[in-house]
Amino acid sequence: DAGVTQSPTHLIKTRGQQVTLRCSPKSGHDTVSWYQQALGQGPQFIFQYYEEEERQRGNFPDRFSGHQFPNYSSELNVNALLLGDSALYLCASSPAGRYEQYFGPGTRLTVT
């Protein structure tokens, strides 16, 4: 059984560009959360999707948006990239109502 998968592994973008990151949850999981982890910091919650709707959102600007598809996979979109958006972006999945979340390996985004 494959765990949480994310693509791409690494990405380099220029300031002002837009980026889309992808996540496939663990089999049987219907809830997907996205986290941003800056170097030396703990992961910070961006938002969570359940039943194709954004259910919770952390303290991130509207430049960060997402989507969940009927097969529970999810995308994270970031518009108008800033240098400060450089980070490891983590996707986590879980069954609804469960605390334990399973994280993917992340996508390393570098903005130059």
Place this chain on the structure above:
Amino acid sequence: LAKTTQPISMDSYEGQEVNITCSHNNIATNDYITWYQQFPSQGPRFIIQGYKTKVTNEVASLFIPADRKSSTLSLPRVSLSDTAVYYCLVGDSFSGAGSYQLTFGKGTKLSVIP
């Protein structure tokens, strides 16, 4: 949300028992205490969760005193592969639909020395 305080870093020799303490003075009555482990270039991994007293699984033990204002993660006989960042989480929110929103601090960087 309850705030947690952990040591920034710890060193230990292989084969020793490691105890990482987390302070959470403002823990609420219905809050659970959870620990995650993160290796370099990987996502965090759930280790253990508890509410009070002691919880043990195949990886670690979690000790929680009666006042629940602190907790201690105990790793028995650590090896080099236990080198990682360990996060203590308390009081994560749940909107009622979907799952929990996890709140991570900076964690404790454990370095195991041969």
